[in-house]
Amino acid sequence: EPEGWRGRVIFCSCFYLLTGVSASTWGRFATIYYNGKGLSPMEIGIIEGCMPLVKATFQPLWGVIADILKAKKAIWMATKLLNSAVLSLLAFPALASGFVTIMVISMGVQAFVCDGVFDAYALDIAEEVGKERGKQVWTRMRMWLSVTWGLGSMAMGYINDEFGFEWNFLLYAFFSVSSVLVVWLKVPERSTQEREQAELGVSPDFQALLGTLVTPYVLLFLVELIIFGMGIGCVERLLFIYLQNDLEAGAALCGQCVVMNVIIELPIFWYSTKIIKSVGRGWCIAIAQVCYFVRVWG
Secondary structure (H helix, E strand, C coil): CCCCHHHHHHHHHHHHHHHHHHHHCCCCHHHHHHHHCCCCHHHHHHHHHHHHHHHHHHHHHHHHHHHHHCCHHHHHHHHHHHHHHHHHHHHCCCCCCCHHHHHHHHHHHHCCCCHHHHHHHHHHHHHHHCHHHHHHHHHHHHHHHHHHHHHHHHHHHHHHHHHCCHHHHHHHHHHHHHHHHHHHHHCCCCCHHHHHHHHHCCCCCHHHHHHHHCCHHHHHHHHHHHHHHHHHHHHHCCHHHHHHHHCCCCHHHHHHHHHHHHHHHHHHHHCHHHHHHHHCHHHHHHHHHHHHHHHHHC
């Protein structure tokens, strides 16, 4: 193991813990906010459908800009602060007063998402001990995001019921700024792998990337992800509407549902490498799709 490697892994795991708490303050609670604003399920569905399109458009662009400028850290911090600033506009009734303005602000939030930059940094650190072991280390680092995502969602459910939605915006801003400060103070401008590539004069090959994206195997995989995402969206984005409108559940019960979801995820994260080797990637995706089908219709 490289010197200080375990410390860097622990730092990334702790950062994912912080990221999970931050995400839990908004995340699925966005539908509760939209519902509270009097938007219809159709309007909420339009907003939730448009946001991933905006994210899919802008996130790769931020990644390309970060690679060209060799400024992953700066791009991540800038987008994180802008993301929080735009989201905070929803806290002002005068600005978020109707479907159109809420949709525009919500789409603006997704335009400033660049989470893949830190994931790339963490993956570089994980792979300092080799690609095979690195995959396992990275999934276990990401597992901690799931832990605080679940616990944070449960806590936010109770806070939302007791004190109102204003606390969601305040806590989201607080944890976002905290994340930026941590990255600014603790994360180096470049990972070890990036420094080695810079010394060798290696630069991003975007032509090779585009060539890979248009291969039949990758295109088929992307189409499969789109179909998979459509199924996930039925649960991820509309579950809380069903709970609140049809079952008259409070935000606390919504948060508890996320915890139950996370409990199932944790062993999968921990044993992901063994599961993939035993079952195979294709069967893992197929089983996940079947599980989502059961979850939607259940």
